[in-house]
Amino acid sequence: MKKREKLAAPLIAVLLGLLVGMIIVIASGKSPVLLISAIVKSFCGFDILAPGPINPRYFGEFIVFSMPLILTGLAVGFAYRTGLFNIGGEGQVMVGALAATVVGILVPLPPVLHAIVCLIAGGVAGALWAFLPGFLKVKRNISEVVTAIMMNYAALYFCNYILKALPGSTQTRTVDLPASALIKSDFLKQITNNSRLHWGILVVILAVIVYHIIIEKTTFGYSLRATGFNAEGARYAGMKVERNVVYAMMISGVMAGLAGAIMVLGTFGYGRVLNTAENYGFDGIAVALVGGCNAIGIFFAGLLFGLLKVAQPLMQSMQIPKDIATIISSTIIMLVAMQNGIIFIMNRLSKKKETAEKGSEQA
């Protein structure tokens, strides 16, 4: 694939996905203007139906929703570059959140250090949860997809049990974490008109940089990519394929675990008992694929899907079922998956055209 196509294909997929979303909205008798209006308002607070000043709080909240998506996108992308499909982001996010909550509530530490330890706990928990799918793939040749899905469900119930068992928890949430564990920021809150924006943004930026360095600049990253490209070839070249698979899953788990941790420590400040998964792990798949599995691409794709996610309540309040956002992101995943075939067919068509033109010239 040419470089130009590589850049253009995901963008076209995103536009087509939005188009499909709009067509569905129109087909169900609603106005697509409302859909666009909800998205624009969620971005900067500007209401195109009733123009007024922009409100930075909306922008802050939009970043808050994008941060975990960038991290889960990095998680999926990292595994994908190694030829693995980490569909277990969902569970890894949950155990990451759980570990951060547990350390936050039960382990007293001085400020800053406490928050850092909580973040590390979240990352480690994610890595441990991701270890098993990778390990079973290598040792028993069991699809990491099936194992990871099962572990998502296990994570949901496991986390809920522990969260409810923590001292002072109700059926829906834990007690507030002590201030020393939090990464909330008065400064960021002020400049965004009281949004929940927090220092998790530093974690995200750091993760993007680390991802880029590991994948693109290190020998380890090279051998991971080689494993993903052709596992047998990599094995023949003396690379430790089995080890790479397990490490890649675990690093992927760290990223997803951090997503859970920053949500607890920054966005909410307490542990939440969930009824169902919140789809951060699944949305991460869309983020990674649209971002072409490279760091910068994932960063921007994360912002895009964050926008779709944060706009959901607004859509619902405008009488457009919020599930349209899920329809749009799944359509985008489908289109990105189809891109090779579509490009192939288009090339063949244009070639046919060329030969047809040549033929008519000759005749």
Next chain:
Amino acid sequence: MSLFYNMFTITLMISAPIIIAALGGLFSERSGVVNIALDGIMLVGAFVTAAVVVVLDPTGANSKTAILIGLIAGMAAGMVFSLLHAYASIDLNADQTVSGTALNLLAAGITVYLCQIFFNQQRTPAFIRGITRIDVPVLKDIPVLGEMFFKQVHPTFYLTIILVFVTWYVVFKTPFGLRMRSCGEFPQASASMGINVRRMRYFGVLVSGALAGLAGGVMVLTQDVQFTVVTIHGFGFIAIAALIFGKWNPFGVLGAGMFFGFSQTLGFYAKDIPFLATLPTEFFSMFPYVLTIIALVIFAGKSVGPKAAGEIYDTGKR
């Protein structure tokens, strides 16, 4: 003893959709396409079936016809939905896992979206009557076996057994089945023998769509009172696990499906079993999923799946 019989009939109820969906997966994977979208297709089947039954049978008067039409509609919907996966993975060389995942997400989005458009809520209304249990005359009087298999059992379980035999016959005893299996092992060789690989794979995926759609319909009508987004709660993936655990063989799938059904049932009945009752409820909700992993670890071993399943069909490959 009656606790055991109760648990057994519940096991039959829970395992039926797992087995039906896994048979669908068997057709798809044997023809060479991994169908990770079973869960999403089941969701679509469940939604369509529940919606049709609710609309056709608002009073509960003619539930039999409504259920029959509902199940057929669910099957058809599953088939149409799986067409997307077939087109993406067979004609457009899409990564089959990615395309399947997209379909799973799309199913969750589109069914709940349509619920809100049609019923103004995030689920369908409750239907008056789902599939009712029956006693089979004569056979129910057989000691032990009668209690286990022929008393208070959903007729869909017998349908499941018939499907297992039909699948076995079609896939393993007919020339057509042999050709289909060859496409999942070495499609280039099949093509050289004049088999239309593309058509075979479309057949496999569409049958898997129809069966998964039916499984979704059966599941919502036997285990639920209405369709919600959690109606299927991962059973499509358990079906895939049953397919692996059953070594891509219909009778293996039957056994594996019953096993997973039983593990789920054990969760429901744990509170009635003295030494299990002290454990927290979350433990039992977790149980079937953990057991699935353990079963895969113990029994999957060296995989014997179709060799070419999941690979993009490259006509030029040798």
